[in-house]
Amino acid sequence: DAKTTQPTSMDCAEGRAANLPCNHSTISGNEYVYWYRQIHSQGPQYIIHGLKNNETNEMASLIITEDRKSSTLILPHATLRDTAVYYCIVRVVAGTASKLTFGTGTRLQVTL
Amino acid sequence: AAGVIQSPRHLIKEKRETATLKCYPIPRHDTVYWYQQGPGQDPQFLISFYEKMQSDKGSIPDRFSAQQFSDYHSELNMSSLELGDSALYFCASSPRDRGLPWSGYTFGSGTRLTVV
Numbered sequence: 001d002a003k004t005t006q007p008t009s010m011d012c013a014e015g016r017a018a019n020l021p022c023n024h025s026t027i028s029g030n031e032y033v034y035w036y037r038q039i040h041s042q043g044p045q046y047i048i049h050g051l052k053n054n055e056t057n058e059m060a061s062l063i064i065t066e067d068r069k070s071s072t073l074i075l076p077h078a079t080l081r082d083t084a085v086y087y088c089i090v091r092v093v094a095g096t097a098s099k100l101t102f103g104t105g106t107r108l109q110v111t112l
Numbered sequence: 113a114a115g116v117i118q119s120p121r122h123l124i125k126e127k128r129e130t131a132t133l134k135c136y137p138i139p140r141h142d143t144v145y146w147y148q149q150g151p152g153q154d155p156q157f158l159i160s161f162y163e164k165m166q167s168d169k170g171s172i173p174d175r176f177s178a179q180q181f182s183d184y185h186s187e188l189n190m191s192s193l194e195l196g197d198s199a200l201y202f203c204a205s206s207p208r209d210r211g212l213p214w215s216g217y218t219f220g221s222g223t224r225l226t227v228v
Contacts, residue, residue, distance in 0.1 A: 098168070
């Protein structure tokens with residue numbers, strides 16, 4: 001699976017949009033971009049995933065550049081409960097089980 | 113909706129003892145993954161099972177073993193425990209990939225193992 005690079009930490013004011021970048025310059029054509037987050041000591045939580053088109057769900061939006069070498073997770077109106085470590089992971093969707101490999105994510109601190 | 117159930121939630125063991133962690137996947141999920149997360153670290157993949165067979169192996173010590181049973185639940189067995197084994201252990205489950213995008217793994221709440 002391709003490696004990803006994320007900033008170590010970011011701050012965001014409550015109510016503002018949080019934009020979390022991720023570089024995955026070695027991504028292959030058959031690899032998807034997944035975002036998970038982990039709120040302190042809880043199990044990681046799935047947020048969103050995409051291949052090449054932008055995606056939106058009730059939690060967030062995912063913007064993937066045209067060359068697919070980077071992406072941005074957008075939390076449109078961050079709240080204090082969004083404080084967590086956010087992981088960007090690229091993964092092949094294969095015919096059998098394939099693991100998620102967690103790198104060093106971005107620690108997002110949402111403040112009042 | 114049913115989630116991934118892990119037991120126990122907390123476990124305290126002494127050095128050189130053994131421990132067994134259990135994971136009950138979401139119904140109809142046939143794949144189970146185990147992760148270890150040490151203090152201040154990111155989750156590290158240990159091992160996975162698909163249809164009761166080991167499907168992938170990560171940085172799992174030889175002192176650890178795991179299996180998946182006919183009802184798809186899984187157990188992680190840890191022997192000769194060391195202080196460094198103190199960590200959060202997460203289990204995740206997913207349905208089988210069929211070459212189609214899926215919504216990802218579902219993680220359990222974890223088991224906190226403390227070795228003293």
